[in-house]
Amino acid sequence: DAKTTQPPSMDCAEGRAANLPCNHSTISGNEYVYWYRQIHSQGPQYIIHGLKNNETNEMASLIITEDRKSSTLILPHATLRDTAVYYCIVRALFAGGTSYGKLTFGQGTILTVHP
Amino acid sequence: DVKVTQSSRYLVKRTGEKVFLECVQDMDHENMFWYRQDPGLGLRLIYFSYDVKMKEKGDIPEGYSVSREKKERFSLILESASTNQTSMYLCASSLAGLAGGKGIGGTQYFGPGTRLTVL
Numbered sequence: 001d002a003k004t005t006q007p008p009s010m011d012c013a014e015g016r017a018a019n020l021p022c023n024h025s026t027i028s029g030n031e032y033v034y035w036y037r038q039i040h041s042q043g044p045q046y047i048i049h050g051l052k053n054n055e056t057n058e059m060a061s062l063i064i065t066e067d068r069k070s071s072t073l074i075l076p077h078a079t080l081r082d083t084a085v086y087y088c089i090v091r092a093l094f095a096g097g098t099s100y101g102k103l104t105f106g107q108g109t110i111l112t113v114h115p
Numbered sequence: 116d117v118k119v120t121q122s123s124r125y126l127v128k129r130t131g132e133k134v135f136l137e138c139v140q141d142m143d144h145e146n147m148f149w150y151r152q153d154p155g156l157g158l159r160l161i162y163f164s165y166d167v168k169m170k171e172k173g174d175i176p177e178g179y180s181v182s183r184e185k186k187e188r189f190s191l192i193l194e195s196a197s198t199n200q201t202s203m204y205l206c207a208s209s210l211a212g213l214a215g216g217k218g219i220g221g222t223q224y225f226g227p228g229t230r231l232t233v234l
Contacts, residue, residue: 034222043119043205043225092219094212100171101212101219102148102160 004088009110012082018075020109022088025069030092033064033071036105037084044087044105047073078113085110117142119226121206127232134193136229138206145211146220147189149173149181151202152228158205164189165211165220196233204229 005023012018024033035047048055048062050071055062061074075082087108091101122137138147149161150173160173162181170181178200182190189208193200206226212218 041203041228041230043121043228046117046222046224049222094210094219094221096212096218099219100146100148100160100163100165100173101209101223102163102173103150103158103207103223105157 004090004106006086006088006106006109008107009112012075012078012111012113014080014113014115015077018078018082018111018113020073020075020086020088020111021070022073023070024088024090027068027090028092030095031090032093033062033068034089034091035060035062035073036087036089036103037082037111038087038108039081039084047086049093078111080113080115083111083113117224119206119208119224121204121226121229123229124227125230125232127234128193128196129234130197132193132196132233134196134231134233136191136193136204136206136231138189138191138208138226139187140189140206140208140224140226141187142208142224143186144208144224145186146209146223147183148207148209148223149179149189149191150205150207151175152205153202161191193231196231198233200231201233202231204231 034049036044085108207223210221212220
């Protein structure tokens with residue numbers, strides 16, 4: 001899987017949009033951009049994923065640049081419960097191989113939402 | 116709604132005890148995974164199962180075994196718990212991959228985790 005780079009920490013005011021960047025300059029054509037988050041002492045929670053088009057669901061929006069070398073996760077109205085570590089991962093989907101699709105989390109971005 | 120449950124959120128065991136961690140998913144997923152997560156080491160894959168009674172070793176299988184008798188249930192067994200197995204244990208599931216089920220599958224969904232302490 002391609003390597004990703006994220007800022008170690010970010011702050012956001014409650015009610016404002018949180019924009020979390022991720023660089024993945026070595027992404028391959030068949031690799032998707034995935035976002036998970038992990039609230040302290042809980043299991044990782046899947047947020048969203050995309051290939052090249054922008055994606056939106058009930059939790060967030062994912063904006064992927066045209067060259068696919070970077071992306072931004074947007075939480076449109078951050079709340080205190082969004083305080084967590086956010087992980088950006090690039091991985092293939094439904095592909096062959098022997099890695100079984102194991103996930104590898106980097107250091108992620110610690111997002112702190114302030115009142 | 117996606118649901119992966121784990122039998123315990125917190126568990127304290129003594130060295131040498133046999134420990135069972137249970138994971139159940141209700142999404143009819145073929146793939147199930149056991150990871151452990153430690154500070155500074157990230158996620159590490161212990162075992163993977165792509166079908167009932169089928170299993171593959173991950174990166175750190177030593178000291179662990181697994182059982183998958185039913186599609187929805189995947190158990191992790193610590194044969195003789197040791198202090199270096201104190202960790203957060205995470206179960207995940209996904210749809211099957213290609214290549215006879217052994218390839219990279221779909222989105223992985225995680226359970227809440229079990230924080231195991233071995234004294």
